[in-house]
Amino acid sequence: MSSASLTILIADDNNTDRRILSAIVQQEGHKVVEATNGEEALERFNESVPDIILMDALMPKMNGFEASRLIKQRAGNQLVPIIFLTSLQDASSLANCLESGGDDFMSKPYNRVILKAKINAFGRMRRMHDQLQSHNRQMLLEQQVAKTVFDNVAHSGCLALPNLRHSLSPLAVFNGDTVLAERKPDGGISLFLGDFTGHGLPAAIGAMPVAEIFYGMTQKGFAMEDVLREINAKLYTILPTEVFCCGAMVDLDVTNKMARIWVGGVPSVYLYRGDSGAVEKVASSNLPLGVLPSRRFSPQPNDYRMHNGDRVFLWSDGIVESHNEAGELFGEERLDALFTHATDPDRIFDDILVAVDQFIGGSRPDDDTTLLSATMVDLDVIGLPLLHSNKASIGGPMDWQMNLQLGPQSLGAFNPLPLVLNILTEVEGLRSLSGHLYTVLAELFNNALEHGVLGLDSKLKQDSQGFAQYYQLREQRLADLTSGQVCLDISHRPLGNGGELTFEITDSGPGFAHSHQDLAYLTDNPDYSGRGLALVRRLCDELDFNDAGNRVRATLCWPRPAWSELHLNG
Structure with missing residues (x-):
């Protein structure tokens, strides 16, 4: 026929x-x-x-x-x-x-x-x-294949952690909203919520490079500002002028109990205090990603002190701009009322979704609705991240030593930790200990920089006002730094079926008075000052300061017990 x-x-x-x-x-x-x-x-x-x-x-x-x-x-x-x-x-x-x-x-x-x-x-x-x-079936098949790749890239990470919750309600196979979460090498959690202009495949294309950059740089320990700069530069280069990414990024430091929050174009991030029920709103104060060229893009995050049980909530504008059949917007006032009348913090996430759904009723949503929340917990609840290796337990460089000396210009503009961690994990046996290594390295380096070179006092962080003052002073003194240095001496030697790694970090500061009793005090100190060194002491086999207090030596042997064993025996 x-x-x-x-x-x-x-x-x-x-x-x-x-x-x-x-x-x-x-x-x-x-x-x-x-x-x-x-x-x-x-x-x-x-x-x-x-x-x-x-x-x-x-x-x-x-x-x-x-x-x-x-x-x-x-x-x-x-x-x-x-x-x-x-x-x-x-x-x-x-x-x-x-x-x-x-x-x-x-x-x-x-x-x-x-x-x-x-x-x-x-x-x-x-x-x-x-x-x-026929064309539609082919297009749907291609979209499903692309979505599988997209999901494998954009929705990996640590969204399954017990202190995280997220909800994505896309309007299409692809959507303009992106939710990312990844562990930082020091045990913290980095979150990103992105809302691209438009819907469908064009809006989702930008999420691929965003996810690649976010996961890759977060796993290596790059600072939030560096991650945001890299994402902005990539989006500015590849996206057309009318497409950009509104977003919010949150770094949770579960050791030092703080959150660093950046908001660029999405609705305010809510910081919910678990003990009092109070809400602090972090409004957008930055332009979206992909709008400005690199030379003009300068992310400005804010630091907030947190306690266990405190929560951060991030959402796309599809939540507050949802409308009912009468054309009314859900709005921020209804959100505020949910928090004001909340009796169980664990139910707030579900209450928001139910309230929006009931408000919409029979009206068809015309935007993606995305919600993300994270609860501050102790590191023991989520453990340190593990980077598994498929290679043999012993490999790579084994007997080596390196020295890195940073002067005032470098200290003010360069974060050496991702570079050093990358070198350390060339030793195959150390790769699975990247979380331990970064935690030790970050705490010792930051102590040398903040207390030795910058002369900051951790006791400032005893309350919220002092906490904010501490980090304001840190940024100010870094910007004004004209002298001082930090030296990192790191060596590794094979030891039986494993090895021994030694960190020696020296700063140009005057040092501080200390004793073994001081270090014992740090282990049990419930306040914010000293938490980092207490954790380092648990992770290392040895931790010693010189008499002046401006040089610290830490030794870590591997293989090591699991984090749960360190916790039980610590």
Whole structure:
């Protein structure tokens, strides 16, 4: 059968009319299927699935109107044109032909030229519909494959941690909202919520490089500002002018109990205090990512002190801009009321989703609604991240020593920790200990920088005001730094089936008075000062300061017990 040949169902109880129609249709090269009433028409439709139906309006057992409605229901998304054949002439009857599912009608007696033209026209329409359906199926298949790749890249990470919750309600296979979470080498958690302009595949394209940069740099210990700069530079380079990414990023330091928050273009991040129920809003104070060139982009995050049980909530504007059937927006006031009247912090996340869903009611959402929350917990709850290696337990450089000396310009603009960690994990046996290594290295380096070179006092962090003052002073003194240095001496030697790694960090500061009793005090100190050194003491085999207090030496041997064993025995 040629591409122009169609299967046409003729349903007419009049034998003469049916035979005349069959002869006309067959002469045009089409196949004919006949039915003498509405019930037979349904049966023949199920058997042959015709391309076009010529339907008499008035037939016994079941008229053409009812048969047409049932056929359209069974056809679903399939296009089956129905041309009504009728001797009725009044407008109401002719309108009924169309309302019952008909696509056209012809009045008796039939005009052969017009009938041929209608069949050809609907044949072309049917073929175009089939082509569109085929293209649509291919497009959906390609989107599903792309979505699988997209999900593997954009939705990996640590979203399954017990202190994290997230909800994504996309409008399409792809959507403009992105939720990312990854462990930092020191045990902390980095979160990112992005909302690209637009919907569907164009809006989701930018999420791929964002995810790659976020996961790669976070795992290596880069600072939030460095991650944001890299993401902004990439998006500015690859995206068209009208596409950019509104977003929010949160770094949770579970050791020192603080959150660093950056907001650029999305609704305010809410910091919920678990003990009092108070809410601090961190409003957007930065432009979205991908708008400014690198030289003009300068992320400005804020630091907040946190306690266990405190929560951060991030959402896309699809939450606050959800509307009901009356066109009213859900708005920030309704969100505030949910927090004000919350009696169980564990239910706030679900209460938000339920409230938005009930508010929308029967209205169709016109934007992606995305929600992310994180609860501050102790490191023991989530443990240190592990980077597993598929290679042998011993490999890479084994007997080596390195020295890195940083002057004032480098200290003010360069974070050496990701570089040093990358070198350390070249030793295969140390790769799975990247969390331990980064924690030790970061705490000792930051102590040397902040207390030795910058002269900051940790006792400032005893309350929220002092906490903010501490980090303001840190940024100010770094910007004004003209002298001082920090030296890192790191060595590794093989030891049996493992090895021994030694850190020696020296700063140019005056040092501080200390004793072994001081270090014991740090282990049990519940306040914010000293938490880091207490953790380092648990992670290392040895931790010693020189007499002046401006040089610290830490030794770590591997293989090591699991984090849970360190916790139980610590």
